[in-house]
Amino acid sequence: MRQQTITKIGNLGRIITGKTPSTLNPDFYGGTIPFITPTDMVGTKTIVTTQRYLSTQGRNSVNSSYIPPHSICVSCIGSDMGKVVMTHEWAVTNQQINSIIVNESFDYRYIYYLMRTLENRIRNLGKNSTAVPILNKTKFSNIEIKVFCDLEYQTQIADILSAYDNLIENNQKQIRLLEEAAQRLYKEWFIDLHFPGYETTSIVNGNPEGWERGSLSVIGKFVRGTTITKTQAKENGVVPVVAGGLEPAYFHDVANTVAPVITVSGSGANAGYVKIYFENIFASDCSFLDSRAKYLFFCYCTLKNMTQQLDSLQKGAAQPHVYAKDINQLQILLPSNKYLSDFCSTVKPFFDRIGRLEQEKKLLTEARDRLLPKLMSGEILV
Secondary structure (H helix, E strand, C coil), X not given: CCCEEEXXXXXXXXXXXXXXXXXXXXXXXEEEEEEECHHHCCCCCECCCCCXXXXXXXXXXXXXXXXXXXXXXXXXXXXXXXXXXXXXXXXXXXXXXXXXXXXXXXXXHHHHHHHHCCHHHHHHHHHCCCCCCECCHHHHHCCEEEEECCHHHHHHHHHHHHHHHHHHHHHHHHHHHHHHHHHHHHHHHHHCCCCCCHHHCCEECCEEXXXXXXXXXXXXXXXXXXXXXXXXXXXXXXXXXXXXXXXXXXXXXXXXXXXXXXXXXXXXCCCCCEEEECCCCEECCEEEEECCCCCHHHHHHHHHCCHHHHHHCCECCCCCECCXXXXXXXXXXXXXXXXXXXXXXXXXXXXXXXXXXXXXXXXXXXXXXXHHHHHHHCCCCC
């Protein structure tokens, strides 16, 4: 029988609460040091990229929050409470995150997986605090947990679960490379204007002949999703409900879209965030364009190249919103139908492959998540 003991999170290692360098000093940002926020915690085991990076000067301003590789980061404030990720290089987090610098008595990967099992518990503890859910460093450190005492056994558990995550992250890497290939081709054709036959194409009023400026809705009209609340979700539903976050909020039993689907988050901190889904979804607090649009992949690549313009569409101070009507009015260079069709045909194999990889990733994730609590609780012994 493998022995478990009850201890506190604070006994697993040193607990560090993050801090945000002053945003009034532009010299603090734009360097190479990852600055992790809950927005960057998108379901991967390790942090691959962050939205913002710090300079050495910015890091030095919050040096007590500088954490080493293999630190376990747990979001402890707001609606994203309970999300977990692991660092693979030195980094800084913001104040919404408590990090564990794991001591040598534990396998840091085992502690990562242990924290993954606490997501709902952390959320429930946070709800009992203030209007904004929060779990401060002291309360986080005092959470009691069960751990296996044997370091070798911890490593065995971590090895099994890491095998799944390695496959998942390999799929994610391939997805990223395929999307980058599609975006490079888009840039070559429609930003640098080095499309096939550009050398012999006449320029009329500053645009290639047959091309003109116009609104995005000419080739793809976004529609506002149908709002559905968590109370309306289905406990055993399998259709992802896409709302204002980076990941599906919950599940339903019917879809209101036909895959593939482009979504643009409609409200909150992520308003304007663009994502493509390769399964039918229920579009809720977002705008969407699905496979019934002829030039879907062109529209997706266009929006991914318009981050600043989408940010500028945000309306409302307390709760930013991005509306479908404003997305549709975005002004773009509209290629002739021939080049729209040629581009979509060229990148379709990329996106078809992405769709298959996403499905594989989903199945691997489901298998890992079924196994995770059973291994960590001792229901299944290695």
